Amino acid sequence: MKKKDIILKADNISKQYKLGLVGTGSINDDLKRWWYKIRGKENPFLKIGESNDRSTKGSSDYVWALQDINFEVERGEVVGIIGKNGAGKSTLLKILSKVTSPTTGEIKTKGRIASLLEVGTGFHGEMTGRENIYLNGAILGMTKKEIASKIDEIIDFSGCQRYIDTPVKRYSSGMTVRLAFAVAAFLEPEILVIDEVLAVGDAEFQKKAIGKMQDISKGEGRTVLFVSHNMAAVKNLCTRAIVLEHGKTVFEGGVDEAVDFYINMNVTPNSLPLHKRNDRKGYGDFLFWDIIKQKEDGSVSNIFLSGDTIIFVIQIKNKFKREIKDIRVDFGLNNSRDIRISWFSTSIFKERIVLNESKEDIEIHLEINNLPLKAGNYSLTANLIVDGVPQDWISNAVYFDIENGDFFKTGKIISSNQGDFLIKHKFLLNDE
Known part of the structure; x- marks a missing residue:
């Protein structure tokens, strides 16, 4: 039996926040936490707190944005992470990208991680698009020569040729996302982490981005973690999916089963039969x-x-x-x-x-x-x-x-801004 090539492992990941304040919110709480630590005892604040259900009023100032998340990702897999707003998806990606640290647990990875979490993440507004490409490459540990060998492909894919030597602060959000995705995809990280930020792009760019992610995973054998509310895109791109609710894993398995679970989880019955x-x-x-x-x-x-x-x-x-x-x-x-x-x-x-x-x-x-x-x-x-x-x-x-789904059965998703109805049609070349 072939041994699994695990490239990323989340081991008992939890993340706790205190509402409204930075840290524990008082000197007394900070001292208490320090006193327990030097005595080799567990942080006392880990025993309190409520699940992250934003729709209800809680009785505690502490909330668990994530609780006891465990999963493994093999090299070359495309894993979807789905859930409602506030389920903990973005928090999980930030932990995986090492933007923030977990309260408990550990992330183990092999290789470089490139993240596209929010518009402009990792970009310096005063620097030009070209300069930001070199900056992001350096952050990923690449040499100037390695970045230079990829820069023409990055600029071409982004469609920002005309503005590449203009400071990024003058870019629209769509242009920024285009360039950020191109940088993340072409600088060859072993793991690519993509949040819902792709939704900022237009339909043409989303199609290009999904095609590139397919090439990355299938052709180049690299790993992709993908968060989206577009279930058709998740089905089209991912091989497996994880469903989060209130910071906890409620389902992990095949993408079709995960999407069905998520959809049925959101059923809101009428108030009366x-x-x-x-x-x-x-x-x-x-x-x-x-x-x-x-x-x-x-x-x-x-x-x-x-x-x-x-x-x-x-x-x-x-x-x-x-x-x-x-x-x-x-x-x-x-x-x-x-x-x-x-x-x-x-x-x-x-x-x-x-x-x-x-x-x-x-x-x-x-x-x-x-x-x-x-x-x-x-x-x-x-x-x-x-x-x-x-x-x-x-x-x-x-x-x-x-x-939105694959109505035309072509593998392409039609966005919602293309009218009220979808109509079956075809084009024929009248080549007489």
Whole structure:
């Protein structure tokens, strides 16, 4: 069996902060910590503190931005780190990049680490782009000759040729990120650490950056740690992923499974079950009881990618067990601004839905293939008509989220600013 080539190992990493103050916040606390240290005892402040849940008010001034993080990364792997804002992703990357130290635990690495954590990280504003390339190379331990051999590639990739001898303080955030990524990628570190900062770049640059990261990992055998809220980009680039929540690892495994776990972790149920909603209109002999959102594999979810298949399992209650000659279901699709953008109805089909038996529970499936929606929040307003009589109507009966996905099945992600809908199309060369 081939031995694993571990290039990075996080061993029991934790990071504690005191809210509002630097250090422990008082001479008494500092003395207490020092006294325990010289006696060879554990820091007493490690026994207190709360998890980093920013949505709740805590009772302690101490919070754990990270707690007991353990993982290994093999050479050539691309590992995604995903989680909601405040989950501890950036703190972990700063520790891995040695920008800050862990409160407990240890990071073990083999080789140089290049980091792209925030716009302008490692750049001196008064120095030109060219000078900053040499500065960053020197920080990575490279000689002037090594940097010079790569500088033309760096400048060309960044697209900042015209401004390369201008002080960086005059760059836009997008230009700064372009140059910073080019420096980090082309100066050949063994480990490349990339935070969500790539989102600052335009669609063209993001595509170039992801392509370069693929080349780095697959072609050159170097390791990439990648943080992003773009799940399609994570799926496209990473081989494995770690999910963080409130500073703790809640999942580690294959990228598809990790993304599914993260998506389902963020499901926010309606405050009331559908059958208990009283903001409804209609005669009421038949009621929408529940509407379940499923993926193509049958798993229940609240978040889907553009291009996915979504199945709405519509459960209807027949209160008086009446026979049905014609049941009509309409759904109005609304965007986050509550504007109607599409409509689905059984009435457009020739075949009527007829129920000859007096069933109490009725189930109808609405299947939508190749979701052509851009990223955003959507809802369905539900309407039920039985034998021509309006029975039940509920505004915004069900909500769901769409994230950018590989709609065209080309491996390329279309950003949200390219209109409201995605439409299948093709170009043909009329070469007569």
